Amino acid sequence: MKLKQLESLLGDLQQFSNPKVELEQYPTGPHIASRLLYTAENSFDDISNKVVADFGCGCGTLGAAAALLGAEQVIGIDIDSQSLEIASMNAKDLELDIDFVQCDISSLGWRGQIVDTVVMNPPFGTRKKGVDMDFLFVALKVASRAVYSLHKTSTRDYIKRTAKRDLNASSAEVLCELRFGVPQLYKFHKKKEVDIAVDLWRFVPRRSGERTINLRSAV
């Protein structure tokens, strides 16, 4: 599938009708989503025929993109039932077979590194401090091949240090810097739209022996 076609399909997806500020619900735009998945697949072969999990899937944009690029099985996980309803509808509209699970990522119970790839656009931690690192911690416990994630550029050095030292990453690379357009979604937003500098990261987890892992946030 061509990048433009992917971007176009993702652009038709329904987004949050009543975004919840405390969950930092912002749609992952089709521009970023298509490029994230396209890179993951074409540069690293991390998507097609693989099991892919979309952490904090929201309305399911990243998961849908993974399915469209040939992921064998996609699992979308989110804490919010309204988002999951929208995500289910989006999957149905695109005739995609995606499993959804309602869960708080920080307390996710998972058997081990059975998923191949995790893709995510996690909350940045502006409402709940440290939640971006919670997501990364859990993702690196669940994925066996790679974790793709978006984090504010301002946190780049901190993430690079922490990922390798504390979170079980054998490598942590910024693939590119993007501008995340945050639309005027919430009452406290003064501007019509604001661009935030965001890094697209690729982390490779260190492999551990398989056992049931209790995923309590470490950070």
Added chain:
Amino acid sequence: MRLLTHNMLSSNIKGVANGFPLRIEVEKVVEKEVEINHDFLRNIFPKIDWKALSDASRIMGYHELPEEPPEPSVLEADIEFLRKFHHALLELHLEEGALLCPESGRKFPVNKGIPNMLLLEDEV
């Protein structure tokens, strides 16, 4: 929820030593056909907890999987076996019902195929 997902999900309630596998309570199972991918099945097989899959598929009404995991060589040659593995892993959906923590018995409801694994404050 497919059994592939069930094969990875576990209960993470405070105090529970081993929350896998979750027991399944069936109210409604839906079968949805999906194209078979032999290589994918061969690659995922070593990662699957066979007993959990085979027990779960039986509860969902499918009795074709052996209780004992097959030798890996079976996956190379036996296409019929791969079909059964495929069917159990990817084509059976728990649409309505519940998942139960194997230790505490706590029920996680499944509605419209989506399990609700949200924990209460005292379970975290």
